[in-house]
Amino acid sequence: MRSIVYYVREFLRPEWIRKFFFAKTAPLETPSYFKGYPALTGNECTACLSCMMICPAPNAIAVLRTRDGWEPEIYPGHCIRCGLCVEACPEGVLSSGRILDVTRRDGTAFWSWYHLQVDDNLCMRCGNCCVSCPVNREIDPQLAGSGTSASDEVIMRVEGGRVRILHEEKCTGCKTCETQCPNRAIRVARMVEGVQIGEAET
Amino acid sequence: MSILQKIKNTVRSRSIHVSYVDVGSCNGCDIEVLACLAPRYDIEQYGIYVHNNPREADVLLVIGSVTPQWVDKLREIWDKIPEPKVAVAIGNCPISGCVYARRGTLTSPPVEKYIPIAAQVPGCPPRPTEILNAILSVAPLIFKDYEEKQP
Ligand code: SF4
Ligand code: SF4
Ligand code: SF4
Ligand code: SF4
Numbered sequence: 001m002r003s004i005v006y007y008v009r010e011f012l013r014p015e016w017i018r019k020f021f022f023a024k025t026a027p028l029e030t031p032s033y034f035k036g037y038p039a040l041t042g043n044e045c046t047a048c049l050s051c052m053m054i055c056p057a058p059n060a061i062a063v064l065r066t067r068d069g070w071e072p073e074i075y076p077g078h079c080i081r082c083g084l085c086v087e088a089c090p091e092g093v094l095s096s097g098r099i100l101d102v103t104r105r106d107g108t109a110f111w112s113w114y115h116l117q118v119d120d121n122l123c124m125r126c127g128n129c130c131v132s133c134p135v136n137r138e139i140d141p142q143l144a145g146s147g148t149s150a151s152d153e154v155i156m157r158v159e160g161g162r163v164r165i166l167h168e169e170k171c172t173g174c175k176t177c178e179t180q181c182p183n184r185a186i187r188v189a190r191m192v193e194g195v196q197i198g199e200a201e202t
Numbered sequence: 203m204s205i206l207q208k209i210k211n212t213v214r215s216r217s218i219h220v221s222y223v224d225v226g227s228c229n230g231c232d233i234e235v236l237a238c239l240a241p242r243y244d245i246e247q248y249g250i251y252v253h254n255n256p257r258e259a260d261v262l263l264v265i266g267s268v269t270p271q272w273v274d275k276l277r278e279i280w281d282k283i284p285e286p287k288v289a290v291a292i293g294n295c296p297i298s299g300c301v302y303a304r305r306g307t308l309t310s311p312p313v314e315k316y317i318p319i320a321a322q323v324p325g326c327p328p329r330p331t332e333i334l335n336a337i338l339s340v341a342p343l344i345f346k347d348y349e350e351k352q353p
Contacts, residue, residue: 028243028331057294057326058303077297080326 035097037074038086045070045093051085053190054110061085088192107197114171115189116156118163122185127158129177129186135170207350214260214345216249218337221259221283222292225276226302226309227266230327231293235263237330250337256282260345261337264319267295267302267309273316280317286348290336291322300326320344 010016030036047063047070055061060079063072072085072093086094087103088110103109118129127147130136133155136143140151147158156165156177163186175188224232238245239252253259256279268276280289291313294300299311313319321340323332 028334030329030331034329057301059298076324077294077322078300078303079324080294080300 033098035081035083035099037076037079037081038072038083038094038096040071041092041095041100043091043093045072046091048090050088050090050110050112051094053112054084054088054192056080056082056084109195109197110192111195112190112192113169114173115191116165116168116171116177117187117189118156118165119185119187120162122183123163123181124183124185125158125161125163126182127163128180128182129163130154130157132176132180134174134176135172139170204350207347210349211346214348215342218248218250218261218341218345219259220245220250220252220261220263220337221254221256221279222252222263222265223276223279225264225266225272225296225313226269227293227295227300231265231295234327234330235265235292235333238333243330243334245334248334248338250334256280257284259283260287261341262287262289262317263292263333263337264289264296264313264317265292267299267311268313268316269308270310273310276313276316286345288320288340288344289317290340291319292333293328294324294326297322297324 045063049063051072052061052063057078057080059075061072061074063070072089074085074094081096083096083099086096086099087108092100125147127145130147130149131143131145136149136154136156139153139155140149143149143151143154143157147163149157151157152166155167155170156163158164171188173188173190177186178184178188222232222235235252237243245252250261256262260283262280262283264276266272280287291297295302295309296311296313296319299307299309302309303311320343321336323336325332
């Protein structure tokens with residue numbers, strides 16, 4: 001009996017009645033830290049294409065030529081708002097939510113290189129890849145037509161009947177070797193790793 | 203404007219019935235639609251009700267980048283909804299196919315190819331607030347004075 005009286009009293013409180021009929025949840029606001037579509041910060045884009053290369057969604061970002069320079073454009077409906085392009089851009093052209101602040105605070109960055117791989121079963125040792133590589137030609141102008149080279153500084157050369165990769169780190173990712181290979185034996189892959197630069201180094 | 207139309211407008215503005223269909227997505231958008239029902243966003247305070255029965259629905263939320271099995275069924279669901287009706291595409295999938303828009307995948311976006319879409323909510327997934335705003339802004343456009351707009 002006591003509890004019934006208590007409940008009736010409780011439900012008759014004007015405050016309770018007001019809340020019951022007119023309560024609204026918080027208005028539909030987007031918090032400031034929401035990671036929306038990346039927006040331009042106004043920094044100059046150098047058309048390095050890091051943003052396009054790291055983007056996981058098809059057709060989400062394109063670096064377009066404008067009247068005075070380059071500018072990345074994000075396409076809603078394709079972009080998944082992952083923010084990777086914001087993190088990958090070395091110039092800070094894009095911004096989204098707190099990403100730029102957090103990467104600056106933590107000193108994180110993406111480190112990328114190109115990985116070369118030759119499938120020995122497909123390769124016929126023609127040497128096209130070694131000869132066509134513009135970096136190779138720069139290092140060793142005497143590079144033979146068969147892909148052999150006396151220089152140890154070239155990216156790759158034909159050696160001992162197979163293509164040997166010596167200096168992967170010099171590759172610029174132009175993929176000339178891939179397009180010149182008649183057998184699709186050589187593959188160029190862009191590898192990305194997240195790194196944290198220590199406080200002392202920054 | 204007739205009295206009857208006025209009554210209909212008032213009722214329709216506070217009673218929007220929603221049905222949703224996932225035609226092949228990762229389920230992320232379904233979870234955001236579900237979040238709209240939860241107290242944090244509380245979709246019912248805006249007079250929107252989710253029944254998930256196309257015959258009762260006014261608004262159809264389409265999620266996902268149409269897989270072959272859904273092509274005819276999606277059309278069937280759309281035909282079952284009584285007029286006036288409106289379809290809203292939720293997420294990137296029905297717009298572009300999102301991450302499934304690659305060679306060799308069994309999807310054929312966009313969903314516009316199969317049923318008329320009145321509004322699109324891009325995002326992967328969109329925020330619940332974006333979904334709510336889309337429903338709230340597209341519903342009056344279609345439902346207000348519906349009978350009078352008919353030729
Ligand atoms: S936010 Fe992610 S999906 Fe969108 S453009 Fe940038 S990298 Fe691509
Ligand atoms: S936006 Fe940044 S990452 Fe993309 S091309 Fe320009 S400078 Fe490079
Ligand atoms: S990708 Fe370009 S730079 Fe790298 S090995 Fe091939 S040809 Fe040389
Ligand atoms: S071009 Fe291709 S087949 Fe010729 S040596 Fe290079 S990897 Fe082998």
